[in-house]
Ligand SMILES: [Ca+2]
């Protein structure tokens with residue numbers, strides 16, 4: 001599965017770079033050949049054309065893509081891209097950028113999975129930096145950057161895992177893997193925060209875990225059932 | 234202490250609204266009287282003029298303000314605002330918005346405490362939403378919104394607190410307050426993540442704590458020394 005980036009402006013360039021850094025394949029669509037001229041990153045392909053044109057989306061491989069980012073220059077353009085893409089692929093994850101807050105419900109109605117509002121985000125982050133700088137640093141780093149080698153990751157629990165059926169207390173994840181469980185996402189998408197010692201590890205749940213990359217990888221292998229692991233002592 | 238918002242565009246409007254919602258006083262500066270006409274929020278005052286003019290900044294009360302947000306329409310304007318404000322008040326927290334990444338080091342050199350890059354932020358968040366949606370939701374909510382009534386807060390440890398000198402294990406914060414300690418900021422500003430049971434609660438440290446509003450308030454009262462609290466059992 002690859003990703004489509006529609007619009008190669010400031011946001012599109014950064015998104016493409018982030019995805020490529022995570023070893024993912026990207027197809028970039030923009031109607032301005034001169035904008036795409038700067039795109040020379042291995043793992044990415046460039047398509048000149050309108051991202052709301054079905055033939056262009058087909059050429060970019062929308063039918064077997066995992067996700068699409070609509071970050072063209074106007075909310076109206078993004079709305080048309082989202083609507084077209086959603087009709088062609090009901091399963092794909094679509095993230096749309098909006099300038100105006102009033103566009104958010106429209107983009108969601110058109111089929112966007114999530115909407116990002118850069119100016120609103122910038123304002124909220126500015127306020128947090130002003131009033132609670134340590135919180136702002138902690139979260140942004142852990143969520144997005146991994147600057148102090150600590151990451152938050154979502155770890156799915158698969159039926160084959162030996163953890164299934166245990167409570168968090170029984171699984172002893174802190175002792176065995178040094179990971180901290182901060183939340184649990186249920187199969188219906190609702191997020192439960194601060195699961196207790198009695199929370200049962202059912203297949204289909206996803207745990208929000210804080211740890212180093214190596215710790216999270218070890219835990220993820222057990223949760224996926226790839227590895228059986230020693231029983232908790 | 235009040236806050237100065239320089240530039241009443243998209244970011245400035247949101248920042249003003251966020252600060253007012255947190256019961257803080259705001260002085261907004263913009264050279265366009267028509268932009269400020271929409272500002273009719275109690276707790277805020279509007280000043281028509283250039284925010285890089287010393288007389289205007291003096292009128293807005295920069296000498297006794299706690300923070301300033303530079304979110305005028307161009308990076309060059311923000312640079313001039315930051316430079317002027319920093320010369321007038323060496324202590325104030327200054328958050329500057331930048332469109333171009335290349336402006337970040339210049340704004341910091343001019344005196345900005347922190348720089349917010351809306352397009353880069355939007356791209357990083359877009360990628361996280363695409364690849365790790367549960368993590369993106371969890372952090373943004375806990376850090377900025379409190380949507381599920383769970384907050385991250387930075388709690389300073391004051392010399393008068395009965396917690397000073399105890400280890401995290403001895404303080405039993407999880408049992409007594411139901412708060413989870415995720416990090417610890419040292420007096421020199423460095424952030425230590427995942428403090429251990431042996432971490433000592435020294436005066437001047439700040440703890441990054443996850444909990445409900447009421448739980449964090451109760452813990453903060455003890456950490457400030459306002460309340461003595463029962464000894465940990
Ligand atoms: Ca990194």
Ligand SMILES: [Ca+2]
Nearest residue numbers: 377378379380
């Ligand atoms: Ca709230």
